[in-house]
Amino acid sequence: ILNVEQSPQSLHVQEGDSTNFTCSFPSSNFYALHWYRWETAKSPEALFVMTLNGDEKKKGRISATLNTKEGYSYLYIKGSQPEDSATYLCAFLPTSGTYKYIFGTGTRLKVLA
């Protein structure tokens, strides 16, 4: 059974702090990893699609890195703002040929003003 784990489960930071969290996935049979941001009462919104070992993606104050050999991805938020409060989900896609995305349970981030 393929398992995707995210840590921590939840996180409270002060406005202006930088933070990061982890998505761990099976290191074999990697095809792609997605990061999503999910605000309360809204639908998940894609942040990044990562496919290559060593990939680094950036969108404003949010960035992500990927290590497929050891099976993890980090999401970083620089200078957190209250509007960054959301659940951040990662989704792992095993080797091409299957389309069965496996989602982690997310990291719930709360940024305190």
Place this chain on the structure above:
Amino acid sequence: DSGVTQTPKHLITATGQRVTLRCSPRSGDLSVYWYQQSLDQGLQFLIQYYNGEERAKGNILERFSAQQFPDLHSELNLSSLELGDSALYFCASSPSGRAGNIQYFGAGTRLSVL
């Protein structure tokens, strides 16, 4: 707004009943995915359709079925409903059936089985 439309937003029904959830993908997207999110669980992949054909199947119960129509909208049918089927059901779409494509999620249908 992702461009993916799901109806209804909320559905309340009784055990043993059958319901249909509807999803209209973003304009031009050929692929539709269905997910279930139960309490305290992550999103569970149910099924994917690409251009009218089933592409991949996840942990979808035999009581559940889906289809994608020629106009590319999709329906998820849930029958013989049980209390444990209460969940948030999401539909997502992507431009093609290529693995790794970004998925655009709808707002979800919240199903309550009483």
